[in-house]
Amino acid sequence: MTLTVQPHRESVGLKAGQLLIGGTWCPSESGATWTHHHPATGEEVGEFAKGTAADVDAAVAAARKAFDSGTWSRPRAGVRIGLLHRYAELLRKHADELRALQALDNSVPLSFGGIYATSVGAAADVFDHHAGWVDKLGGQTLPPYQGGDHLAMTFREPIGVVAAILPWNAPFLLFAQKVAPALAAGCTIVLKPSEYCTFSVLRMVELLIEAGLPEGVLNVVTGTGEQVGEALINHRDVDKVSFTGSRAVGKHIVEASAGTLKRVSLELGGKSPAVVFADAPNVGVAAATVVGAVTMGLSGQACVANTRALVHRDVYDEFLGAAQGMAAAVTYGDPFDPTVISAPLINGRQLDRVLGYIEQGKTEGRLVTGGERLGGDLAGGNFVAPTIFADVANSATIAQEEIFGPVLAVVPFDDEDEAIALANDTEYGLGAGLFTADVQRAFRVTRALKAGTVGVNGFQIEPHLPFGGFKQSGLGREGGLSAIEAYTELKSVFLPLTDEMM
Structure with a gap:
């Protein structure tokens, strides 16, 4: 039986997507649209507006007008706090609807949408967390360094208009990690969703408007990176760019930002290691954790996944045996089927790319399992079997x-x-994991690893923990106080208290 998602499309009630500019939903200036093909079936799922540079100009102008008006950048703290909390509750209320839209966007199965890091609940928690910072973004009052009677102070002010550019793989969390701190700080936003994951993001925006966000504070221009993304990163009236995606695009954004010295936050991926020591509490659990992160849910399309397993020789064979068992348990198909636990690759280009790496891997290591595109009822989708290579040199391309x-x-x-x-030994430094029962070793190795986030005998993303990378895994952090501070500028103020210093 050929796989189809059309019945789900009808039950979800997918709407045609439009742009949001200055509080009004509208078509693109050109009238052009993008047709989204479902990655599990190749079927046409829906259309949304394909924005242009002119649309970006209009959206940035609306964001600038809203920022300069002060309706969001200079209200009482309670206004922002109340809205962010209301929105968090709306997200939780509409969690099932949003997960269904995501399944139509990127085919992440409903079964995986409940795992915390990729859940709507995690996004809601991010908004709640940042709401708590709104009335705590203070500066300092410093004692005079020189003589005289005066005050030396600092203030934190919102940075201005933010371009937030999202990837397709984790729309709930990444929308929250960019939009929540920007709104909490008092910024206005032009948002570009990925063309491969638009419908769930548009619904999140609709709910934010329902929560009471003023017109123009959040604007949305859908479309391609070549048109919309390029126009945003080069726009002279955008004060900051926040981007999650490939290293190549991240480097291009840094180059483009030089003309106006835009502030930039980048999360650019990784080649994260999982280090399994001989004294790991349970080698089988370690193998299941690592293989699960590479194969379940997003099918390895996650920047922080431990795609390198460094395993002590004493437990090497045990690890490989357990890893094969975990890989064999992964199921594919209809993302609305509760027995399905993994997704296809997002598009044909990515499918060809991964298959090319697999062919390269066959010359660099021993193929233990997988290595092929899945056929049969899944032939219409971009499915690749869980693939494990053993005896790989760390210098190999696939490592x-x-x-x-x-x-x-x-x-x-x-x-x-x-x-x-x-x-x-990698150009990246986003995440890492280690498995050991020795507490001293755990701290010793954690301190030595050059990675932004390290999990010991497990891994989780928390709303109040900074997330980002060392080296070429990016610039800046998302989550926690460091995230919201990245959407502010520091201003120093000198105030004499007597006429003697005038």
């Missing part, structure tokens, strides 16, 4: 380059020093 697919490279090591050296 160094971000594949963004269900491919795991397993590298053996002999001692702690070698494990640390291998883990850090």
